[in-house]
Amino acid sequence: MLLPMSSRNALFGLIILAALLLPGAASAQMVTFIKIIDGDSLLVEAGGRSMEVRLIGVDAPEFKQEYGLQAKEFSLKFCFGHKLRLEFDKELVDRYGRVLAxxxxxxxxxxxxxxxxxxxxxxxxxxxxxxxxAFKAAEQLAVGKKHGFWKQGGLRMTPAQWRKAHPQKRRD
Incomplete structure (x- = not known):
């Protein structure tokens, strides 16, 4: 029996993650940055495999949304040329097979x-x-200091609202 594509992606993500976390994998959480997908998603390499990582607890504007390019550039500057360490929470992989970290x-x-x-x-x-x-406190700090999109009072639509108004077929 074939699994639906999203289930296969999630299974693949779990297999990669399990391989990274096996005992004896000294740098299991260390990854090499490959590229930024958008402000809250990136591609990394670990154990000879590339995997998409979705940031836990944040939602950045989509690429074509207002401030989407700025969010992507911010994440690129943070990651480019650096080794990164992934820290996990309770759920390791989302329904699209992205590693949550x-x-x-x-x-x-x-x-x-x-x-x-x-x-x-x-x-x-x-x-x-x-x-x-802690993330909500960081957001409130940005609101108070009028950083980023908070200088205009926030986004016209949250990223979730924007995705709903601009549906696109997800690549699975």
Missing amino acids: YVHRGDKMLNREILEAGLAIAVRIKPNIRRYA
């Missing part, structure tokens, strides 16, 4: 940094909610 470069975390820059909003998606309160 907090992305670190040294002592900085991309998830928090993009919120503080005012280029993403904090989102609470169970069960990965361990850092939600």
Whole structure:
């Protein structure tokens, strides 16, 4: 029996993640940056395999949405030329097969940094909610300092609203 494409992607993501986390894999969480997909998604390489990583707890504007390009550029500047460390929460892979992670470069975390820059909003998606309160505080800091899209009072539509208004076929 063939699995639906999204189930196959999720299974593939779990297999890659399991291989990375096997005992004896000394740098299991260390990955090499390949490219930015958008402000809250990136492509990395680990163990000879590339995988898409989706940032936990944040939703950045889509590429064609207002501030989408700025969010993508911010994430690119954060990641480019650096080794990254992935930190996981309870759910490891989403329904599209993307690895869900907090992305670190040294002592900085991309998830928090993009919120503080005012280029993403904090989102609470169970069960990965361990850092939600801190992310909401980072977002409020950006609002107070009028960083990013908060200088204009926020986005006209949240990224989720924008995706709903501009549906596109997801590549599975």
